[in-house]
Structure formats: structure tokens, C-alpha cells
Amino acid sequence: MATIRRRNTPLKDAIAHATRAIDKARELEVKYINSFKGRGLFAKVPYQKGDFIVEYRGELISSQESERRRGIYHSKCTVFMFDFCWKERMWCIDAAQEDDSLGRLVNDDHIYPNCKMKRVIAEGKPHLCLFALRDIKAGEEITYDYGGSDWPWRKQAKVQETASDTLSSEEVPQSPSPSKMQAKVQNTAADTLSSEEVPQSPSFSEMQAKTQETSADTLSSEEVPQSPSLSEMQAKTQETSADTLSSEEVPQSPSLSEMQAKTQETSADTLSSEEVPQSPLFSEMQAKTQETSADTLSSEEVPQSPSLFEMQAKTQETGADTLSSEEVPQSPSLSHMQSLQEAGVFHSMKTIKSEPLVNYTDSDDESPSISPDQLKSTCQMTRQLDLDEHFDFTSDPSENAHEDSDNEAASESEPQENVDEDNDSGAACGSGSQESVDVLDDSINGAACKSQECLVKCNQTEDGKATLTDVSDSAPHQSFMATTYKSPKQIGRQVFKRRKWENEEVQAVERHLMHFITSCRVPGKLEIDKCLGVENVALKDRDWLSIKFYVKNRITALKRKAFETGL
Ligand SMILES: C[S@@+](CC[C@H](N)C(=O)[O-])C[C@H]1O[C@@H](n2cnc3c(N)ncnc32)[C@H](O)[C@@H]1O
Structure with missing residues (x-):
């Protein structure tokens, strides 16, 4: 394939696209992969290591x-x-709204991702952009590591693999699931070949791409269903198969069952644009949200209308913190050093890494230097992205680069922005390399808290109140709790063993108390009781003190991180 001189540095390319909110629509395509993964983003042209691929665009x-x-x-x-x-505060790109943007459709690959998320500052605002970790061939699926460790599809892939290894021939599906294939391919590659010898996991995406090419039903970005229903349906399918919801709980919309039936019929797992259901499951989604949270939110708090748009509109009406361009801190004038210190990124589940932040600048003579970034995610399944960089962005852009098809404007505008590849930032921000998930990662990503022993002493004070002393200083990332909190009278002095925080508990706490964590404030009993009242199901085994200490621990971890990174 002929190569064309790259006109811009990857950074400028990213900035040009981010500021204009455009994707490389001619170089990338969306394909429906299968019912497990939903859609994915695929390269139509080869990319070089370091290239900017796509922005994860959404609402800041x-x-x-x-x-x-x-x-x-x-x-x-x-x-x-x-x-x-970013700037020592937590932000979020909300890409829940189904739109034409391509970045939101990039799937997770925590084993052999070919891209990495980085924070890029353009016109004073942060953008999350994916850059190639290695050369990417035309036809490969674009992937990155969402971070974290317990995304359901990862487990499910494992389960499927294990199950299909142990099931009888009657039980084993006749064609292995894509996830199984993927796992197998990856295992084999990892076991037998070095990273130099084997392109990092293109095999499965190539297989997929091949299948899709031959079956002709590739969806262009224009053809991609505009509603989020597909991923929703897919997720629902997974939920259903995981037996988490009864048939009463999840109304099986005709489109879902149709899609499931279709999926089963179509062994190649490829659907044409007509076949991909266009159905809007936001109403279903919302119904589900309302069902599940009806007991937790008042009618004022939960929009009654079915659309996400409306939910978002409601959000904006109520105040809160959607940022207009004026509202977003404008920082173009910040010095490079400041930017460096202010960088850091998350995706929806928290994980932080501890590598120093390094920015790089957007200038021709200064190739972007990469530094550790950090991405994290919060929430249920929040992505914990790792924005830092270990790959070389500094490859000579003048050599062997393909043309960026949408770049014309890019070279014209040369904003002063930085790409923060960062990590840093502050305590709270950052993630680090995958290999070195640190304490903060665990703490922020409550779900990731492992099972280290960690004790909390419960002492009785003179006035009869119980106080807990965290003796887990050495492991501030460990959440801990009294399994059963007893009154001081009952216990006098007692030591409780920490119990691992379950995902749903962490999520419940985060739903109500995340702002305390991010602002490093320990909530009072009142706030915690409110949380407990609303989340009485998820937190049925927790008491207010254990929650208080959980929050406190998270804060400690953030502070420690800040200290460690010197920010
Ligand atoms: C940000 S979306 C990516 C686009 C999505 N595939 C779609 O069709 O809308 C994240 C969702 O994609 C699916 N997903 C992402 N990576 C996956 C993977 N490696 N295996 C299976 N499903 C995946 C999960 O359902 C996840 O909730």
C-alpha cells in the first residue's frame, strides 16, 4: 500500500479533529460484529504507531x-x-447519547489493545483521543483497554471458554463464540510468540473483518444505527443469559427477540444495515432505570420521559454541571508545565496510576513527548483508562505515513494546545500503565479492591461512642468494613475484619457520595444515612460507619497519590 507523507503530527491531527468535532470517516468504519460485542470500529486504511485515530467525543x-x-x-x-x-478535578465525557461519532463505538481489549486513550487539550478544553499503540492494518478492529478488571464481557468470555471446554457435545455450540475464539487466539499468541513476532492480536479482528467483508454487510458510519439500542440489546442479551433478570424484569422488546433470533440464524454474525435493529431502546432503558431506581429516586429526580435527551435536558435544567464552552475552564494560556501538572484522565470506573505526567506540545519541531497519563473510569462499569504513554509518539511523521484523509484543516490551525498525556494529576487523577496498577487504582476503583486483609479497630470511647481507627494505612486503597457493626455496649473493644466491597456496593456509594471523594471531604452521618436509605438494597450489609471509612479510605488513597506524584 502506498504511503503518503503525513501532513500533521498526531497531536495536531487530534486537535484538528477534536476542535472541529469530526471523525476520520473515510478511514474508519463501523461494523456490527456480533450480539456479544455489538458494533465495533474498524480501520479502513493502515495506521502507523502513534497516529491519532479517533476522539472519544461526548458531552463534557x-x-x-x-x-x-x-x-x-x-x-x-x-x-x-x-x-x-484534569486540573485536579474530575470531569467526564458523557457519550451515552447515540450520535454519529465513532469514538464511542470502540470496544475494549485489555489484552492486546491497538490504541491508547490520551487526553488532549484543545482550545482550553480537554478531549479524549485514541492513538495507535502500534501499526494497525486495514481491516483491524480499533480497540483500547478500558482499564479496570471486572468488565462483564471479560468474565463472560472466560466463562464461555471454560464452559465450552467442559460441556458435552450436545451442550457445546457448534461454532465457537467470537469471544472464545478471541481468547483462544490471544492465549496462543501470548504463549508462543513474542510481541515482536506477532502483531498484537490482529488475528481475531482480521477474522472478523474477513467475515464481514465477505458477507458484504459492512455498515458505514452513515449506516450505523443511530440509536443506542443495539448495544443496549446486546447488553440485555448478556444480562439475560447471565440470569440476572427475570423475564418479568426485562421486557423483551420485539426488536430484541428479533435480533436474538436473527443472531442465531446468522452464523457469521454479520447483519446488514437493514437487519440491524434500529429500535430505540432508550425507552426500554429508561423504563428499566425507573423500575430499578423507582424506590430510590423521587419523581422529580427521575425524568418521567423516556428519552435520554430529556434526561439530559433535565439534568441541564436542574443545574447542574453541564459545561458550556464558557463554563469550561479556559486554559490555553496555561504554561506547559502547568498543563503537565494538571493533566489526568478517567473513564467511568476509577483507577489511577502513579506515573508522572508529561505533556507534550503541539509543534512541528517538538515531537510530542509522551508521558504517563491516566485515565480512569468510575461508575458501574466505568472505564479505567490509562492515558499515559509508553509508546513512542515521536516517530518521524515525515516518513512512511499514510495520508490522513480529513486533515486538511488540521495543518492550518495550530492551536497552542497540549496533549496531556498524562497521568498526573493530582491525586486523583491518573492511572498508569496497565502493568502497574497502583494503590490508588484499587481504591478508586472500588470494585477492584482485592482481598488483602485490612483491619479496622472499633474502640469504645468514654462517652460510649464507638470510633473506628483505620489501621490500614499501609494499604489505603483497601476498602474495609465491619461485617456487622455492633453498638459500643455490645462490643466494648473489638476488631472487625474487613470485608471486600462488592461492585454494586461501590457503585451505590459512588452514586451518592462521589463528590465527597473527589473533593476530599468525609461525609457526615446525615449524608451517609441518606445514601443508605436510598441504596438500602445494595448497601443492606453496610452501616454508616463502614461507608464513612470506605470514603475516607478512598480520599486517603487520592491524597497519597497526590503526594507520590508530587502534585
Ligand atoms: C462504549 S461501547 C462500545 C460500542 C458497543 N460495542 C456498541 O455496539 O455500542 C461499550 C460496550 O461494548 C461492548 N463491548 C466492548 N468491548 C467488548 C468486548 N471486548 N467484548 C464484548 N463486548 C464488548 C459492551 O457491551 C460494552 O458495554
């Missing part, structure tokens, strides 16, 4: 607003929320 909102929306969104929407740190 504050962490408070993000938290609020998580409280009302269906979990299938919260997966589109990408929390990140």
Missing part, C-alpha cells in the same frame, strides 16, 4: 453531574461515561 460534564447522571442512567448507558482528571 463535571464529576458532580456525572455522578448524578449515573444515578439515573441505565447501566448500559453509564458504560459510555468516561471519567477523567
Whole structure:
């Protein structure tokens, strides 16, 4: 394939696209992969390592607003929320709204991702952009590591693999599931070949691409269903198969069952644009949200109308922290150093990494230097992205680069922006390399808290009140709790063993108390009781003190992180 000199540095390219809110529509295409993964984004042209691929575009909102929306969104929407740190505060790109943008359709690959998310500052605002971690061939699926460790599809892929290894021939589906194939391919590659020897996991996406090419039903970005229903349906399918919802709980919309039937019929798992259901499941989603949260939110708090638009509009009306361009801190004048220190990124589940932040600048003579960034995600399944960089962005752009088809404007505008590849930022922000998920990662990503022992002493004070002393200083990332909190009279002095926080508990706490964490404030009993009242199902095994200490621990971890990174 002929190569054309790249006109811009990847950074300028990213900035040009981000500021104009455009994608490389001629270089990328959306394809429906299968009912498990839904859609995915595929390269139509080869990319070089370091190239800017696509922006994860959405609505920039504050962490408070993000938290609020998580409280009302269906979990299938919260997966589109990408929390990140910038200027020592948490922000979120909310891409729940189905639109034409391509970045929101990029799937997770935590084993062999070919891209990495970075924060790019353009015209004073942060953007999340994907850059190639390695050369990418035409036909490959674009992927990145969402971070975190317990995304349901990862488990499901494993389960499927295990199950199909152990099931009888009657039980084993005759054609292995894509996830299984993928897992197998990846395992084999990892076991037998070095990273130099094997292109990083293109095999499955190539297989997929091949299948899709031959079956002709590739969807162009224009053809992609405009509603979020597909991923929703897909998620629902997964939920259903995971037996988490009864048939009463999840109304099986005709489109879903049709799609399921269609999926089963279509062994190649490829659907034409007509075949891909266009159905709007937002109403269903919303219905589900309302069902599940009806006992937790008042009618004022939960929009009664079915659309996400309306939910969002409601959000904006109520105040809260959707940012207009004026509202977003304008920081173009910040010095490079400041930007460096202020960088940091998240996607919706928190994980933080501890590498120093390094910015790079957008100038021809200064190739962007990469530094550790951090991406994190909060929420149910929030992405914990790792915005830092270990790959070389500095490859000579003048050599062997393909043409960026949409770049014309890019070279003209040369904003002063930085690409923050960052990590840094502050305490709270950042993630680090995948390999070195640090304490903060665990703490922020409550769901990721492992099972280290961590004790909380419960002491009785003179006035009869109980106080808890965190003796887990060495592991501030560990959440801990008294399994059963007893009154001081009952216990006198007692030591409770920490119990691992379950995902749903973490999510419940975050839904109500995330702003305390991000602002490093420990909530009082009143606030915690409110949370407990609303989340009485998810938090049925927790008491207010355990929640208080959980929050406190998260704060400690953030502070520690800040200290460690010197920010
Ligand atoms: C940001 S969306 C990506 C686009 C999505 N596939 C779609 O069709 O809308 C994230 C959702 O994609 C699906 N997904 C992402 N990565 C996946 C993977 N590696 N395997 C299976 N499903 C995946 C999950 O359902 C997840 O909730």
C-alpha cells in the first residue's frame, strides 16, 4: 500500500479533529460484529504507531453531574461515561447519547489493545483521543483497554471458554463464540510468540473483518444505527443469559427477540444495515432505570420521559454541571508545565496510576513527548483508562505515513494546545500503565479492591461512642468494613475484619457520595444515612460507619497519590 507523507503530527491531527468535532470517516468504519460485542470500529486504511485515530467525543460534564447522571442512567448507558482528571478535578465525557461519532463505538481489549486513550487539550478544553499503540492494518478492529478488571464481557468470555471446554457435545455450540475464539487466539499468541513476532492480536479482528467483508454487510458510519439500542440489546442479551433478570424484569422488546433470533440464524454474525435493529431502546432503558431506581429516586429526580435527551435536558435544567464552552475552564494560556501538572484522565470506573505526567506540545519541531497519563473510569462499569504513554509518539511523521484523509484543516490551525498525556494529576487523577496498577487504582476503583486483609479497630470511647481507627494505612486503597457493626455496649473493644466491597456496593456509594471523594471531604452521618436509605438494597450489609471509612479510605488513597506524584 502506498504511503503518503503525513501532513500533521498526531497531536495536531487530534486537535484538528477534536476542535472541529469530526471523525476520520473515510478511514474508519463501523461494523456490527456480533450480539456479544455489538458494533465495533474498524480501520479502513493502515495506521502507523502513534497516529491519532479517533476522539472519544461526548458531552463534557463535571464529576458532580456525572455522578448524578449515573444515578439515573441505565447501566448500559453509564458504560459510555468516561471519567477523567484534569486540573485536579474530575470531569467526564458523557457519550451515552447515540450520535454519529465513532469514538464511542470502540470496544475494549485489555489484552492486546491497538490504541491508547490520551487526553488532549484543545482550545482550553480537554478531549479524549485514541492513538495507535502500534501499526494497525486495514481491516483491524480499533480497540483500547478500558482499564479496570471486572468488565462483564471479560468474565463472560472466560466463562464461555471454560464452559465450552467442559460441556458435552450436545451442550457445546457448534461454532465457537467470537469471544472464545478471541481468547483462544490471544492465549496462543501470548504463549508462543513474542510481541515482536506477532502483531498484537490482529488475528481475531482480521477474522472478523474477513467475515464481514465477505458477507458484504459492512455498515458505514452513515449506516450505523443511530440509536443506542443495539448495544443496549446486546447488553440485555448478556444480562439475560447471565440470569440476572427475570423475564418479568426485562421486557423483551420485539426488536430484541428479533435480533436474538436473527443472531442465531446468522452464523457469521454479520447483519446488514437493514437487519440491524434500529429500535430505540432508550425507552426500554429508561423504563428499566425507573423500575430499578423507582424506590430510590423521587419523581422529580427521575425524568418521567423516556428519552435520554430529556434526561439530559433535565439534568441541564436542574443545574447542574453541564459545561458550556464558557463554563469550561479556559486554559490555553496555561504554561506547559502547568498543563503537565494538571493533566489526568478517567473513564467511568476509577483507577489511577502513579506515573508522572508529561505533556507534550503541539509543534512541528517538538515531537510530542509522551508521558504517563491516566485515565480512569468510575461508575458501574466505568472505564479505567490509562492515558499515559509508553509508546513512542515521536516517530518521524515525515516518513512512511499514510495520508490522513480529513486533515486538511488540521495543518492550518495550530492551536497552542497540549496533549496531556498524562497521568498526573493530582491525586486523583491518573492511572498508569496497565502493568502497574497502583494503590490508588484499587481504591478508586472500588470494585477492584482485592482481598488483602485490612483491619479496622472499633474502640469504645468514654462517652460510649464507638470510633473506628483505620489501621490500614499501609494499604489505603483497601476498602474495609465491619461485617456487622455492633453498638459500643455490645462490643466494648473489638476488631472487625474487613470485608471486600462488592461492585454494586461501590457503585451505590459512588452514586451518592462521589463528590465527597473527589473533593476530599468525609461525609457526615446525615449524608451517609441518606445514601443508605436510598441504596438500602445494595448497601443492606453496610452501616454508616463502614461507608464513612470506605470514603475516607478512598480520599486517603487520592491524597497519597497526590503526594507520590508530587502534585
Ligand atoms: C462504549 S461501547 C462500545 C460500542 C458497543 N460495542 C456498541 O455496539 O455500542 C461499550 C460496550 O461494548 C461492548 N463491548 C466492548 N468491548 C467488548 C468486548 N471486548 N467484548 C464484548 N463486548 C464488548 C459492551 O457491551 C460494552 O458495554
